[in-house]
Amino acid sequence: MRGIKNVEIHATDISNEFLEFAQKAHYPATAADDMSAEEKTFFDVSGGQLCPVASVRSAVTFLPPCSFVDSVLTESYDVVFVSNALTYVTPAEQATAIANISHYNMRYLVLTAFHQQTIKPDLMANGYEAVPDNLEEIHNSWGDRIAKDAPLDHSWMLPPFSKIQDYEYKYCALFRKLR
Ligand SMILES: C[S@@+](CC[C@H](N)C(=O)[O-])C[C@H]1O[C@@H](n2cnc3c(N)ncnc32)[C@H](O)[C@@H]1O
Numbered sequence: 479m480r481g482i483k484n485v486e487i488h489a490t491d492i493s494n495e496f497l498e499f500a501q502k503a504h505y506p507a508t509a510a511d512d513m514s515a516e517e518k519t520f521f522d523v524s525g526g527q528l529c530p531v532a533s534v535r536s537a538v539t540f541l542p543p544c545s546f547v548d549s550v551l552t553e554s555y556d557v558v559f560v561s562n563a564l565t566y567v568t569p570a571e572q573a574t575a576i577a578n579i580s581h582y583n584m585r586y587l588v589l590t591a592f593h594q595q596t597i598k599p600d601l602m603a604n605g606y607e608a609v610p611d612n613l614e615e616i617h618n619s620w621g622d623r624i625a626k627d628a629p630l631d632h633s634w635m636l637p638p639f640s641k642i643q644d645y646e647y648k649y650c651a652l653f654r655k656l657r
Pocket of ligand 1: 561
């Protein structure tokens with residue numbers, strides 16, 4: 479965690495319906511079936527449903543629905559996650575989003591699923607570098623979403639890890655802000 483204490487989390491999504499589902503935070507108990515033992519410690523099972531533990535629930539404040547592409551957030555954040563959502567916007571919007579996020583993100587940016595072909599220039603233009611720690615292990619934990627015939631532009635499938643040009647960015651999820 480590099481000295482970062484995970485005490486306060488602000489969460490949002492462009493879809494109000496999705497936010498309401500996240501706020502309710504009730505999932506089928508079977509969702510735990512393929513979680514690691516450590517992941518399971520973040521959930522309670524009650525009435526046949528899985529629910530995040532109270533300490534996690536109380537750490538999260540849900541913001542009104544907004545788009546990460548152009549929303550102006552007034553707080554600043556040590557860590558920003560854009561989780562499985564950059565592939566819902568175009569490559570040009572990805573570039574705009576990363577420039578926008580860099581205004582309120584102070585240290586680390588965690589991106590899962592993005593436009594691989596343009597991620598390096600998008601990040602470098604805004605003062606980010608890749609953090610290669612556990613790069614391959616993190617990518618491989620995508621599990622059944624990794625497929626040999628995944629297209630090089632984006633889809634829900636991801637190509638297997640390989641040391642192609644700029645793999646340190648294309649296969650990375652963790653980025654650090656340098657300025
Ligand atoms: C596959 S879901 C991922 C949800 C969640 N972030 C996660 O990782 O489990 C993709 C989400 O991206 C959201 N999304 C798409 N475009 C967005 C945008 N421009 N700003 C914020 N959220 C967006 C969609 O509404 C959808 O809920």
